[in-house]
Amino acid sequence: MTRDLTASIAAMGLSVGEFGRPELVEKPTREAELLFQGYAKAKPSKEDAYAAARTFVRGQPLDAWQRDLVASALAEPIREQSGATALASKRFPSLLASYQEEVKRGDLWRLTWHGLLYSYFNFDPEAGKDEPTRAGWEALRDFLESTWPLIDSQAGEDMVPDWVQVLRKEASVLTTGPVEKYSMDYLRGETEPTDRLAEDLGIPPSSWFWHALVLGAVRGATTEADAEFRRLVPQLLKLIQGKPGFRDEALETILIRYHACKGAPPDERLRDFVCQPSVWKNPKLKAAGIATAWNRVPDPVWRMVLGWVNERNLKDFFDILAARNNADEGRLAFWSKYLKQISWTRLVFGADTMALKRTNAGVRELIAREEGAYAQLTSKPEVDAFMMQVGSYLIIEFSKKPNACYVYQADQLPFEPYDRHYDGGTADLAAGFRVGCALRIVHREGWGWRAEQDLRQLGILPDEPAPRRVPAAGTTSTTAGTRPAERATSVAHGASPPGPDMATLNTLISRFRGASVDDRRTSSSGGRLWVEDPLNRVQLGSELTALGFKWANSRQAWYYPEI
Template sequence: MSVTTGPLASLATSLEEALRRMFSDWQELGRPELVERASNHAKAVFQAYASARPSGKDAYAAALAFVRGKELDEVQYDALAGALNTKIEERRGESPIASRKLQEALHWYEEEATAGRLWRLTWFGLLTSYFSHDPRAVSPAAEQGWAALRGLLQKTWPLIDRANQNVAVPEWLRTLREYPALITEGATDEFARDFLDGNEAALDALAQCVGIPEGSWFWQALVLSAVRACTEDTDSAFHACIPRLLELIRSRPVYRDQALELILARYYRLAERSVHEALRDFVVDKNVWRNPKLKAAGIATAWNRVPEEIWRMVLQWVNEGNLRDFFDVLAARNSADEGRLAFWSGYMSQITWTRLIFSSDTLMLARTNKDIRALIARESDSYASLTGNRNLDAFIMQIGEYIIVEFSTVGNAAYVYDAATLKFNRYSTSYHGGTVDLRYGFKSGARCRIVHKHGWEWQAKADLSRLGILPDNAVSRAKSQPVAPKSVLTPNETRRADPPVYSQIETRRTEPPAQPKPDPVRSRNDCVTVGPLTFAELQREVACFSGAYVIDKRAADGGRLWVEDPNQNMQLGLLLKSWGFRWANSRSAWYYGE
C-alpha cells in the first residue's frame, strides 16, 4: 500500500515536520553566545532584584514618620533603612541619622538580624545609608549617628554573611566578603595605592558594586588614606608624592587639615627640609591655613594644630620666599639686586620675621604679572602699602634684636634699627617710605646704614658683626664650640645673651611724670597684681624666650608696657595671658591690660 496518499501520507508529513523543528532547536541550543546571553540576562535580573530599593516616595514617607516620632511597622523600617540620610523638608532639613530616636531604630534592626528575620535587602539599605553619608554639611549629631550605623553593620554583618552561605549572592555581598574592612574605620586604607596611581577603573567598579555615590565620605577619607600611605614611604618617594597629594586635597578637601598635619609632620622628618614651594604656597593660602606669621594674632589658628618646630619650619619658608621674591621679582624689575639676595641669604636661618611693603605701581602690576600676583596673595593678610613713591617697594626683616629695611630701587641704602627703640610702627598698614618713617636713619637713629656701592658686602658684613649679627655659617661654627664661662663673655655677647629692657621710666628719671598713676608693673619693687612678679622678674621671664623683649612706653601721655615677640612663641603667649597681657593685632605684640 502506497503512503503517498491517504492518512499514512499525512502522518509521515507531520512526523517529518516535527523532526525538522526538533533538529532546528537543537542547533540553536548548541550556540554558546545564545547561552551566555541568556545567562547574563538572568544574572542582571537577579542583581537588580538583590539590590532593589523601596520607591523614593515610600522611603521619604518612612523617614518623615520617623523624625516626627511616630511608631513604624516592619514595612516602614524596611523602607527607612536606605533613607537614613534623607533631608526632610518639613523638618528644616533634619535627617533620620541625626535623630534622637536613631538608636531605637538601630536596636530594631539588630534584633531582627539576631533573630534571623532581617531581610537581606533591608541590610543592603543600611549599607547604602552608610555609604551615602556626606560629611561636608552635617551636624555633630549626624556624625555620631553615622558612627553608630557603622557599629551596627559591623555587629550584624557576620549574621548576614552566615545566612547566605549556600545560596546565590548579589555582587555587593560578594564584594563585602572580599573587602570586609569597608565597614570599619580603616575602610579606605587598602585602596589608597590604587587612588594614588589613578586606577579609577578598579575603584569605580567597587563603588558600583556596593553603591558608593560621588558625594560619599568614602572619597574624602580616601585622600587621608593616600596621605598616610605616602608618609610611610622613603624620603624620596614621599617627596615625589607631594604634588599628587595636594591635587587630591584640592579636589576633596573635607579632611584637608588632618592631611596637612600628616604631610607637614612627615616633611619635618626629612633629612633635607629645604623649601617646598608648592606645599608652602598651598598651606599659607588665605583660604587654607594662612600666613604662619599671623598665628599669635589669633588670625591663623590652624597653625596651632602642629608643634611649634613645624610652624617655625614653614615660617622660615615664608621668610625665605619673601626675601627671594623681593629681590628676584621686585628689585630685579629695576635691575637693583646689587648682590643683595646673595648677601642676605647668608643670614637666612636667623631671619625671624619679614614684611613686604608694596608700591601702588606694584599693586597695579599684579593684574598682569602672575609672579607678583602670587607674592601678594601669599602676603594678603600682612603686607603694607607705600605712598611716598609710586615705584618704590620695601622689605623689612628682623634678625635678633634688629630691624633691617631694604628698598627695591638703586640708590637707596639699607637701614639697621634697634627693634626696641624703633621710631615707626612696623605693623602699620601704610608708610610714606621717606625720612618720616622707614628712612629716618638717614638723619640719625640707625645702628648701621648700608650703602650698596661696589664691594659693599665686605663693609656691611663688618658693620653687622659689630652688632653681633654673624653669617649663618659662622653661627653654626660657634654653636659647635664649647660655651665660654660667663665671666669671660665680651660685652656684646653679654648683651645678646641677656637682651636689655628699654624703659622710659629709667631714661626720664630727671623728668618724673605729673600725677603718676599706680602701676603694678612700673616699679621693679612692686608686684604684678596678676601674679607674684616684680618688673625685674618680668624681664627675666620674657628674656628666657629667644628674641622676646620688654618695652616700657608708659609715661604721662598714657603709653603702655609692651612685650615684643617676633617668634610668636605659644608658651610665652600663654604666660603673658595669665599675667594679664593682651594681644594687639595692630602691631602683633602683647601689652599689659590696664
C-alpha cells in the same frame, strides 16, 4: 506517544527551539539573574526616602514602610531642616536598636540592610563635619559590622546578590580600617581594584571612602624612607586636591613627616599648595589669628614652612620689585647670606605695584600669594618696602633709591608691624632718619662690606661663619670661665643640676653646626645652662623653647631658667 510529546511542547511555546541547545536556556537564565540582582540592590525612590528622612528628623513617628525607606537616606542633608541629617538625630540610636532586634530575629528585610549600607557609603565628610553627624555615622558603621555575620548567614549560598558576594571578600570596609588594603595601590595609580569595589557596592564619588583612601595613602607614604617619601609628595598633593574630605589631617601628616626628613629642603609644590588662601593660608597670618590651621602642627613645622615663605619673599622682592627699578645693587646676594636667620617677613606694596597686578602676571601672582599678609604705602606710589626680622632686629629695605635701609630693635619700633597702611617716610618706616635707629645702611659703593661689619656689632653674623665652639659628640663644651675640676668635684659628690636631659640636648645641638652648650651650673660661683647659636636659627630656637629654654637679649643666647 510522539504525537503527545509534540503537542505538549507546542502547548508550552517551545516548538521553535531544539533540545540539546543549552544556549537557549542560558540566555533567559542570565536575564533572570540580572533581574534578580537588580531587585537585590534596588533602592526606593529618592523622593520617598528623602520624605521619610525629613519626617524622622522633624521628630515625627514613622510607619512600618517609612522605617524601611529611611534606611537609605540617613546621610542625606534635609534642606528644610538646615541641612540636618538623620544620623545626627537624637532618635537615631533607638532606630538602630530596632533594626538590630529585627536582624537577630531574622525579620529585617535584606533590602533595608542594603539601604543602611548605602547610607554608610553615602556619608560625605565635607557636609557632615559636626560631631553628632560623625558620631551617628560611626554608630552606623558599628551596626553594619556587628550585624553583617547574621545577614551573611541568612543570605545562604543560592542566588546570592552581588553585593553580598563582594562583602564576603571585602568585609574590612565595614571596620575602622576600611581602606588599608587599597591605599598604597591607589597611591601608585593602581585604581582598578578600588573602582571595581566602588561599582559593586555602589560607592558614590562624594563618599567618605575616597577621602579615607587618600588619607590612608598619605599615612602609608610617611612610612617610606626620606627620599621615597619626598618623591611621593606631588602625587599625594594631587590625591588630596581631588578628594579634600580629610585634607587637613593629610596635610598635617605630610608636613610633620617632611620636617623629619634629613635637611628638609624647601619643597615649592608643598609650600604653594598649603599656603593657598583656600587651604591653610600664609603661615605669617598665624600670629594674627587668621590662619588657625597652622595650629595643627608643632611650632618647628610651622617655622619650617614660614622659612620657605620668607625665602621666597626675599627673592621676589629683589627679583620682581627692586629689579623693576634697577635698584638691587647686590642686596639680594647680601641678605641671602642671612637667609636662615630670617624669622618673619612682610611685603609693603606701593600704588604702582598694586596697579601692575592687572597687566603683570608675576606681580599679580605675588600679591595673590600675600593676600591678607601684605601692607600698602600711601605716600610713595613708586616705592615698595620689605620687612624682615633677624634675631631681635627688624630690618626695612626699600625698592628704590635714595631710600636707605633701616634696622630697628624689634621691641622698640616707631610703628606697628602689622598695620595695613604706612606712609613710608619718616612718620613710620623711615623714622630712623630722624629719631635714630640701631643701624642705617646707605647703598653707596662698598656698602655691603661696611654693612656686614655694622651688623656684626649688633650680633648679626652671616649664616656660614667659622664655628666658635663645636662640642664633641656626647659631651658638653666648656668656656674659659668654667673650671672642669669644679664640675668633676660636683659630679663626684652626686650633684644633679636641674635642667633638661643632657643626652637629648646634645643630640639636638649636634644637628646645628656652630651651636654649642655652655654648662655653668656646677661652677663654685653658680651659673646657668646656656646654648649659643651664632646663626640664631629659628628651628633650633623653637626646639629649645619646647625644652624650656628662654632667650637672653643681653647675651644673645638661650638659657635654662632656675627652678
